[in-house]
Amino acid sequence: xxxxxxxxxxxxxxxxxxAHAVEYRTVLPKQSTIHxxxxxxxxxxxxxxxxxxxxxxxxxxRPEAARxxxxxxxxxxxxxxxxADDESAxxxxxxxxxxxxxxxxxxxxxxxxxxxxEMHGTLTLKxxxxxxxxxxAYVPGKNAATFDGGFVxxxxxxGIGEGMWADVATVANExxxxxxxxxxxx
Amino acid sequence: xxxxxxxxxxxxALHWLIALLIFVAFPLGVYMHELPLSPDKxxxxxxxxxxxxxxxxxxxxxxSWRMTHTPPPLPAGMVAWQRHASSAVHGLLYLLxxxxxxxxxxxxxxxxxxxxxxxxxxxxxxxxxxxxxGDLLAGVHKALNFTLLGLVILHVGAALQHHFIExxxxxxxxxxxxxxxx
Ligand code: HEM
Numbered sequence: 594x595x596x597x598x599x600x601x602x603x604x605x606x607x608x609x610x611x612a613h614a615v616e617y618r619t620v621l622p623k624q625s626t627i628h629x630x631x632x633x634x635x636x637x638x639x640x641x642x643x644x645x646x647x648x649x650x651x652x653x654x655r656p657e658a659a660r661x662x663x664x665x666x667x668x669x670x671x672x673x674x675x676x677a678d679d680e681s682a683x684x685x686x687x688x689x690x691x692x693x694x695x696x697x698x699x700x701x702x703x704x705x706x707x708x709x710x711e712m713h714g715t716l717t718l719k720x721x722x723x724x725x726x727x728x729x730a731y732v733p734g735k736n737a738a739t740f741d742g743g744f745v746x747x748x749x750x751x752g753i754g755e756g757m758w759a760d761v762a763t764v765a766n767e768x769x770x771x772x773x774x775x776x777x778x779x
Numbered sequence: 780x781x782x783x784x785x786x787x788x789x790x791x792a793l794h795w796l797i798a799l800l801i802f803v804a805f806p807l808g809v810y811m812h813e814l815p816l817s818p819d820k821x822x823x824x825x826x827x828x829x830x831x832x833x834x835x836x837x838x839x840x841x842x843s844w845r846m847t848h849t850p851p852p853l854p855a856g857m858v859a860w861q862r863h864a865s866s867a868v869h870g871l872l873y874l875l876x877x878x879x880x881x882x883x884x885x886x887x888x889x890x891x892x893x894x895x896x897x898x899x900x901x902x903x904x905x906x907x908x909x910x911x912x913g914d915l916l917a918g919v920h921k922a923l924n925f926t927l928l929g930l931v932i933l934h935v936g937a938a939l940q941h942h943f944i945e946x947x948x949x950x951x952x953x954x955x956x957x958x959x960x961x
Pocket of ligand 1: 894
């Protein structure tokens with residue numbers, strides 16, 4: 594009798610993941626990254642943000658119910674050099690005293706097939722909000738899934754680099770942003 | 780038999796072109812370095828790097844030319860120590876013409892700013908980005924430059940001394956004044 598019960602429990606456990614799919618909710622900060630790249634005098638310069646928090650819920654079976662909210666601590670910037678890190682805090686750039694964070698909030702997530710999604714949402718930076726569509730690839734993994742996305746942001750849409758820095762011949766308007774969010778199911 | 784007491788025309792052209800570029804790159808380097816960050820600073824850094832890499836290319840041509848052509852003999856009046864000093868200083872000047880731009884190139888790589896010659900030709904980054912290495916190479920670049928400054932003062936002083944004090948037709952060797960024939 595006990596033998597049968599054990600077998601039953603085992604079968605039930607095996608069947609569980611198929612019966613109701615995982616919902617990814619727990620983000621692994623150490624395995625998540627945000628990088629960017631821009632051109633300065635025509636030369637690519639790489640940077641990134643070390644601290645950001647992500648709240649998300651994503652069930653591959655129900656992408657329309659998925660949501661994400663990312664908050665970036667702008668003080669954790671690597672803008673390519675210590676001099677640029679300092680400069681980026683100023684009024685002409687992020688004006689970090691008044692706007693310490695960049696916030697992205699998703700509004701809608703659409704499956705486009707092949708584990709690819711279009712994440713619609715709003716990015717707020719320096720008090721300006723812009724709607725955007727970000728392509729995201731979902732890569733299921735053994736322990737954690739990763740969500741890789743990228744988009745090109747136009748810094749002047751957000752007033753990043755005003756005054757003398759508005760000259761896009763020196764620092765290009767386009768900033769390529771790439772992120773990877775790693776998460777496990779709850 | 781007449782022997783020209785003058786370097787060949789390509790050698791003379793390279794000498795003055797490189798001298799001119801260094802006379803621009805050096806003060807530009809000192810000046811730009813002190814500026815607060817601004818678009819102009821970024822532009823000047825790029826111009827400095829482009830001029831410096833041009834010096835490197837010209838210096839490479841010049842050194843190969845020098846190795847395949849015999850310079851005019853030194854005036855008979857020069858004593859042994861002067862001959863030795865002259866060849867030592869010339870050797871070091873050639874070395875610095877190459878080492879200074881190379882140190883600048885490596886420093887830029889270490890600081891994470893690739894060098895793209897005239898905004899067109901990207902030079903490979905030969906070292907990884909590293910704060911410590913970048914600061915170290917900036918120090919090397921500076922030290923080599925101030926060594927160059929000292930040597931150039933010696934070099935110019937010696938040439939003028941031979942020309943004006945010892946009254947030997949010395950500056951003609953690098954193309955100043957009429958072509959002398961012995
Ligand atoms: C003939 C060639 C060159 C000369 C005479 C020259 C001269 C100088 C001088 C005098 C300085 C100021 C040093 C100081 O006061 O700290 C400087 C700085 C600098 N040079 Fe050059 N340079 C040459 C080539 C190059 C090249 C080829 C590059 C890069 C590809 C380069 C990159 C730099 C940079 C980035 C600085 C600023 C260092 C800093 O901000 O700490 N230089 N250079």
